[in-house]
Amino acid sequence: MAQDTSRSPMERLKSYYDHEELVCTECGYEDESGGWKSETNGREVHYHHECPSCGAVREHSLKLATE
Numbered sequence: 626m627a628q629d630t631s632r633s634p635m636e637r638l639k640s641y642y643d644h645e646e647l648v649c650t651e652c653g654y655e656d657e658s659g660g661w662k663s664e665t666n667g668r669e670v671h672y673h674h675e676c677p678s679c680g681a682v683r684e685h686s687l688k689l690a691t692e
């Protein structure tokens with residue numbers, strides 16, 4: 626019973642980014658205390674992360690299913 630299937634895909638994606646993509650692709654800094662910021666307009670979710678070391682910004686956007 627390790628799988629938490631009650632969480633939404635969006636929650637799981639945020640969890641993925643929080644854990645897997647905190648290492649800056651530009652300078653290799655691992656932002657352990659930071660995380661992706663997410664915002665949604667109801668149709669898309671935008672994730673944003675700014676490296677505290679070199680300032681490189683990474684963004685992802687995800688279309689939400691509207692069914």
Ligand SMILES: [Zn+2]
Pocket residue numbers: 649650651652653654676677678679680681
């Ligand atoms: Zn960096």
